Amino acid sequence: MLDWDHVFARRAERMRASEIRELLKLLDQPDIISFAGGIPDPALFPTDAFREAYSECLGGGDAASGLQYSVSEGYRPLRYWLQRELGQFGISCDIDNIFITSGSQQALDYLGKLFLSAGDTALVTSPTYLGALQAFNAYEPNYDQLGVANRTPESYHTAALAHGGAVKFAYLSPDFANPTGETVRLEERHRLLTLADELEIPVIEDAAYQHLRYDGEAVPPILALDIARSGSIEETRTIYCGSFSKTLAPGLRVGYVVAAKPVIRKLVLIKQAADLHSSSINQMAIAHVAERHFEAQVAKIRQAYRARRDAMLAALERHMPTGTDWTRPEGGMFVWVTLPEVIDATALLSRSVKTEKVAFVPGQAFFADRSSANTLRLSFSCASEPMIEDGIQRLGRLIASELS
Known part of the structure; x- marks a missing residue:
């Protein structure tokens, strides 16, 4: 059997699987509330x-x-x-x-x-x-x-x-x-x-x-x-x-x-x-x-995503424990959350999917040096407003339990 690793170019050593692409597989699980994939809502496609x-x-x-x-x-x-x-x-x-x-x-x-x-x-x-x-x-x-x-x-x-x-x-x-x-x-x-x-x-x-x-x-x-x-x-x-x-x-x-x-x-x-x-x-x-x-399509998605962003920011205010901070974007699809330093977001994700059925992306994936383990990304683009309220409440409860 050929030793493939021996013949791959050196650059192949720096090729890594995307944590986000792997997390997208969770979208196929009906019991998971996913804030992971930064993808458009297919219901809004023209x-x-x-x-x-x-x-x-x-x-x-x-x-x-x-x-x-x-x-x-x-x-x-x-x-x-x-x-x-x-x-x-x-x-x-x-x-x-x-x-x-x-x-x-x-x-x-x-x-x-x-x-x-x-x-x-x-x-x-x-x-x-x-x-x-x-x-x-x-x-x-x-x-x-x-x-x-x-x-x-x-x-x-x-x-x-x-x-x-x-x-x-x-x-x-x-x-x-x-x-x-x-x-x-x-x-x-x-x-x-x-x-x-x-x-x-x-x-x-x-x-x-x-x-x-x-x-x-x-x-x-x-x-x-x-x-x-x-x-x-x-x-x-x-x-x-x-x-x-x-x-x-x-x-x-x-x-x-x-x-x-x-x-x-x-x-x-x-x-x-x-x-x-x-x-x-x-x-x-x-x-x-x-x-x-194009103009009508952009107006439609702006209206939908604005409402979801507002729902997520309001839910974060209600349910995140003290010591947690997040961005307040004027557009796009994402909110960035900074947790207390004692919490590792990658370990938190494993517990969140298992116990609370909520998915997100750990922030380390977005740092070239793999730093900032206490950060995570939430996407609101594909979640309804009731799902956002439920999911953020569950996530806030889990983070609070990690700090207690």
Whole structure:
């Protein structure tokens, strides 16, 4: 029998199973109240609109092109729609600045491949999106913490050099971040761009939750600020990653990257070597639904998720014991909970599933250094308001018992 571990590439040692993907299996258990999966509610999908879209794509003259190979850059009508939509956020670009990917997760993998050599350093927030760490890990980077007060460009360069590489990019999700639900303030976005200028690195802006604002004042995307500072997208250093997964449908796996053309050209080459192009028929269906239903769909999900967020924040106020703290997001799908330091959230999850039938994601998964064992992520997107009240009451009772 072949010793597979002996022949795997060294990078395979850094590939780990996603705690979140494993926890999604709990959704199939009817007695579990799950706050684990950060996924959209399927009851809110625009199913009829997609049924109509696929029928039109396959029933007319577009059927052949929908089932055929296509260009790697992406479906032109979809990129034209994105150009108009992004313009509303202050992102002025051509369609040649837009590249379609198989979900924004593929975009993160491609960007890791494009920028990271073994030993290089990626600057990430702490905590940060687990999927980004998984995408980057295969390219054997080191991580340094983004957003630490009083860090100088020289300190980042020195730390990266000590690990045998260079600082290659800063990655963050600035709006209603996964996992914390927090939003980066306007002045902090400007400081980040200044830091990136001084370090001479790109900024990867993960905007998966851009459209899911429920209250508060909107903050311009980092790319929009960069364009305003630089005068043109071709002079910017920000790479904007977006997705239709949280607004229309995740199963179609349609995401996109917006950046200066030299970056887009390299990403196209990577895609040609990887999977040639994203699904033609899915891009056509997304374009059809976006053109006709996007605004109404976003309004519908905002209303539903806002009510669930409010229900979770109110339940946390009622049922969490003293010494527990949590974020109060203005949008997105997540609330981040910090427990008293004596509680390990991973051990708590095991007891919670067994005794209270409540699932969540332990916070350690979102830290590159696996720190902060006393944190956890709650998602409210797929739970009804009565389920949220019941589940948070159960969880609060369990945490209180751990402290007694």
